[in-house]
Amino acid sequence: MKTVTQMGKDALKAKRAIAVLTAKDKDKLLTDCAKALRDNWGSIISANEADLENAKANGLKPSLIDRLMLSKDRIYAMADGLEQIADLPDPIGRFENMKTLPNGLIVGQKRVPMGVIGIIYEARPNVTSDAFGLCIKAGSAVILRGGKEAINSNKAVVSLFKAVIRAMGIDENIVQLVEDTSRESAAQMMKMNGYIDVLIPRGGSGLIQSVVLNSAVPVIETGVGNCHVFADESADVDMAVDIIVNAKAQRPGVCNAAETFLVHKNIADRLLPPAVSALRKKGVEIRGDERVRLVIPDAKPAEEEDWAAEYLDLILAVKVVDSIDEAIDHITKYSTGHSECIISESYENTQRFLNEIDSAAVYVNASTRFTDGNEFGFGAEIGISTQKLHARGPMGLKELTTTKYVIYGNGQVRK
Amino acid sequence: MKTVTQMGKDALKAKRAIAVLTAKDKDKLLTDCAKALRDNWGSIISANEADLENAKANGLKPSLIDRLMLSKDRIYAMADGLEQIADLPDPIGRFENMKTLPNGLIVGQKRVPMGVIGIIYEARPNVTSDAFGLCIKAGSAVILRGGKEAINSNKAVVSLFKAVIRAMGIDENIVQLVEDTSRESAAQMMKMNGYIDVLIPRGGSGLIQSVVLNSAVPVIETGVGNCHVFADESADVDMAVDIIVNAKAQRPGVCNAAETFLVHKNIADRLLPPAVSALRKKGVEIRGDERVRLVIPDAKPAEEEDWAAEYLDLILAVKVVDSIDEAIDHITKYSTGHSECIISESYENTQRFLNEIDSAAVYVNASTRFTDGNEFGFGAEIGISTQKLHARGPMGLKELTTTKYVIYGNGQVRK
Numbered sequence: 170m171k172t173v174t175q176m177g178k179d180a181l182k183a184k185r186a187i188a189v190l191t192a193k194d195k196d197k198l199l200t201d202c203a204k205a206l207r208d209n210w211g212s213i214i215s216a217n218e219a220d221l222e223n224a225k226a227n228g229l230k231p232s233l234i235d236r237l238m239l240s241k242d243r244i245y246a247m248a249d250g251l252e253q254i255a256d257l258p259d260p261i262g263r264f265e266n267m268k269t270l271p272n273g274l275i276v277g278q279k280r281v282p283m284g285v286i287g288i289i290y291e292a293r294p295n296v297t298s299d300a301f302g303l304c305i306k307a308g309s310a311v312i313l314r315g316g317k318e319a320i321n322s323n324k325a326v327v328s329l330f331k332a333v334i335r336a337m338g339i340d341e342n343i344v345q346l347v348e349d350t351s352r353e354s355a356a357q358m359m360k361m362n363g364y365i366d367v368l369i370p371r372g373g374s375g376l377i378q379s380v381v382l383n384s385a386v387p388v389i390e391t392g393v394g395n396c397h398v399f400a401d402e403s404a405d406v407d408m409a410v411d412i413i414v415n416a417k418a419q420r421p422g423v424c425n426a427a428e429t430f431l432v433h434k435n436i437a438d439r440l441l442p443p444a445v446s447a448l449r450k451k452g453v454e455i456r457g458d459e460r461v462r463l464v465i466p467d468a469k470p471a472e473e474e475d476w477a478a479e480y481l482d483l484i485l486a487v488k489v490v491d492s493i494d495e496a497i498d499h500i501t502k503y504s505t506g507h508s509e510c511i512i513s514e515s516y517e518n519t520q521r522f523l524n525e526i527d528s529a530a531v532y533v534n535a536s537t538r539f540t541d542g543n544e545f546g547f548g549a550e551i552g553i554s555t556q557k558l559h560a561r562g563p564m565g566l567k568e569l570t571t572t573k574y575v576i577y578g579n580g581q582v583r584k
Numbered sequence: 585m586k587t588v589t590q591m592g593k594d595a596l597k598a599k600r601a602i603a604v605l606t607a608k609d610k611d612k613l614l615t616d617c618a619k620a621l622r623d624n625w626g627s628i629i630s631a632n633e634a635d636l637e638n639a640k641a642n643g644l645k646p647s648l649i650d651r652l653m654l655s656k657d658r659i660y661a662m663a664d665g666l667e668q669i670a671d672l673p674d675p676i677g678r679f680e681n682m683k684t685l686p687n688g689l690i691v692g693q694k695r696v697p698m699g700v701i702g703i704i705y706e707a708r709p710n711v712t713s714d715a716f717g718l719c720i721k722a723g724s725a726v727i728l729r730g731g732k733e734a735i736n737s738n739k740a741v742v743s744l745f746k747a748v749i750r751a752m753g754i755d756e757n758i759v760q761l762v763e764d765t766s767r768e769s770a771a772q773m774m775k776m777n778g779y780i781d782v783l784i785p786r787g788g789s790g791l792i793q794s795v796v797l798n799s800a801v802p803v804i805e806t807g808v809g810n811c812h813v814f815a816d817e818s819a820d821v822d823m824a825v826d827i828i829v830n831a832k833a834q835r836p837g838v839c840n841a842a843e844t845f846l847v848h849k850n851i852a853d854r855l856l857p858p859a860v861s862a863l864r865k866k867g868v869e870i871r872g873d874e875r876v877r878l879v880i881p882d883a884k885p886a887e888e889e890d891w892a893a894e895y896l897d898l899i900l901a902v903k904v905v906d907s908i909d910e911a912i913d914h915i916t917k918y919s920t921g922h923s924e925c926i927i928s929e930s931y932e933n934t935q936r937f938l939n940e941i942d943s944a945a946v947y948v949n950a951s952t953r954f955t956d957g958n959e960f961g962f963g964a965e966i967g968i969s970t971q972k973l974h975a976r977g978p979m980g981l982k983e984l985t986t987t988k989y990v991i992y993g994n995g996q997v998r999k
Binding site for chain 1: 599600603604683685689691693694696698699775777781782796797798800802803804805820823826827829830831834916938939940942943944945946947948949950951953954955959960961971972973974976977978986987988989990991992993994995996997998
């Protein structure tokens with residue numbers, strides 16, 4: 170089994186091989202990999218069955234087993250994903266801000282690959298294919314370190330990709346899978362400054378926090394979303410009901426789902442009964458503060474930890490607030506900086522909310538569920554950044570690249 | 585003495601106060617601070633004298649004492665710097681990529697402040713004023729942690745700024761100085777996720793590496809430059825001499841100065857004698873490999889560590905290479921990713937160098953000394969990023985800001 174350090178060294182060589190590929194070559198590689206997935210779906214299923222058996226033997230939760238499980242349809246969807254990435258415009262090679270300085274130097278920024286991207290993720294084998302496709306299209310070598318639960322599936326997928334890469338005469342180390350799935354291998358990746366240019370963790374908040382706190386390699390923090398919807402006193406009641414039901418219940422297990430509903434005291438009596446009724450029809454459990462329970466007496470009492478929770482489940486914390494100021498203060502205190510929404514007909518309050526809420530995506534009168542690269546029209550998404558450096562919000566191909574300054578002179582020296 | 589943790593809490597409040605200031609208010613604040621520096625230069629000098637006495641008592645090197653020393657001229661130059669920053673366009677509030685989606689949602693990115701910026705730096709008191717000016721103009725609260733050598737000077741400068749801020753009725757915690765200059769206070773700052781949005785180290789490579797390796801807060805790595813100049817076989821000899829002399833000797837103590845000179849074997853006999861002669865006239869010591877010493881027998885032999893050294897001094901490592909490939913390989917192995925230059929009349933080789941060298945600034949036929957925010961026309965510079973995330977190369981005001989997505993809807997929910 171190759172060591173992580175050796176993988177870093179091999180990636181340093183391979184990044185030069187991938188960086189010089191034309192857009193056409195990269196797209197052919199991705200479409201050939203898509204074909205390889207479809208042609209060999211049966212062998213991937215076999216590998217996946219070994220993972221599923223281990224998972225059951227280890228008592229993995231049914232929801233995790235569902236994430237882990239591949240089917241012919243899911244493998245075809247992975248192939249479709251690679252083809253969609255191939256169809257996107259190449260993010261590499263554009264020149265930006267090119268200008269001639271008074272001394273005749275021509276200076277500008279060229280969009281170039283990151284170099285080597287590390288992805289640390291959990292049990293979903295489709296991430297292996299998606300992350301590979303996005304990193305390759307962005308011109309970088311990629312080191313994939315998936316969870317131990319999916320190791321057989323991941324090995325099967327990556328070995329298909331490597332066969333395609335070799336057949337095109339390209340250095341197969343443009344993609345490498347860390348087969349050692351111990352904590353140590355992840356910890357090693359986090360110290361590989363000089364080899365790995367950026368680490369992107371994808372998965373639950375435990376994984377993400379561990380990488381953010383321990384990595385010496387620059388990290389893009391993704392995805393933890395304690396998202397808020399605030400219904401102001403002037404909110405349209407029907408719109409507020411539609412939005413909170415959609416934001417909470419349309420797909421509760423994802424990071425852009427709402428977790429807390431803040432309701433202005435002057436609309437609580439009118440809004441809470443229809444909202445809670447509609448939410449409960451979708452199976453949502455309500456946890457309310459005291460003032461919510463005056464209106465909805467059978468709501469479970471909310472505890473302090475409910476305000477900070479990312480449930481990723483059919484549970485909603487609900488609080489009555491006195492004013493937009495209290496709503497903004499509450500969100501500022503508990504938000505993870507992902508997505509927040511105000512429902513309001515007040516011009517002033519919508520402007521204040523847009524200005525004062527410090528999150529990656531701030532909504533007026535729309536569901537937080539739209540924070541998504543595909544919904545925003547990027548065509549593909551590697552994750553949703555909740556940090557402020559480099560990328561914030563949904564990240565597409567461009568966010569997987571960097572720039573360098575190129576300077577054309579004819580003998581200029583500095584005075 | 586306020587704890588660093590308390591400073592973080594106070595900065596969280598203060599960032600809301602600075603974020604809502606208009607461009608006009610921020611510019612008035614900066615010009616008033618400039619005036620306060622000029623009006624009170626005598627009191628700053630007194631504080632600086634205390635620092636200088638301590639420095640001498642502690643046996644600080646003369647070059648560091650020079651960096652630490654303030655004069656009326658240097659204080660006026662700090663004031664000029666603040667006024668120049670006030671004159672720059674406000675980086676905050678611009679909308680980018682605003683578009684209407686098919687479902688009617690209006691989505692775009694608004695340029696917004698980072699929030700709280702931490703700067704960890706060493707003995708130069710002028711950084712206190714420069715970093716304050718840039719962060720305030722960029723709409724962020726700033727926590728400054730300078731070196732212990734300059735603590736009295738820094739306290740004098742920051743207390744003048746705080747008086748101006750209070751006089752304008754603004755929360756004075758938009759700037760805070762960490763008065764505890766122990767290693768612990770820097771280490772604490774590096775763990776203040778949720779309070780500090782970005783840390784920028786400014787100083788020597790020891791400081792920068794310590795912050796890069798130990799910080800859980802996102803970091804922008806700045807400034808270490810083992811810069812290379814490569815004279816290709818087709819180089820114009822006169823141009824090559826001018827460029828290497830300028831790149832090495834015009835100001836050897838800065839990060840964009842050249843440290844290694846690579847010379848193609850087919851031009852070594854013609855180029856090395858005039859280049860070395862001109863360099864030695866500037867007081868430069870030559871450390872050459874064996875093939876250099878065949879041409880320049882009295883050059884000191886270069887050791888392995890010379891190829892990796894950032895001398896920041898009048899010393900130059902010189903190596904003869906067989907080809908552009910060897911030059912690119914050497915640079916790829918030893919470069920810190922700052923600035924590299926090819927001197928060549930070959931179209932193909934200049935294109936290869938521009939494409940294959942993975943550094944923040946890649947030059948054809950010009951001195952590496954131009955890698956500088958002012959030279960590139962940014963008007964101000966917080967440092968030169970040698971990392972690939974967020975910013976690469978000289979960083980101006982824009983690189984001290986971030987964006988957030990703003991979404992205007994009228995009841996949209998996700999299907």
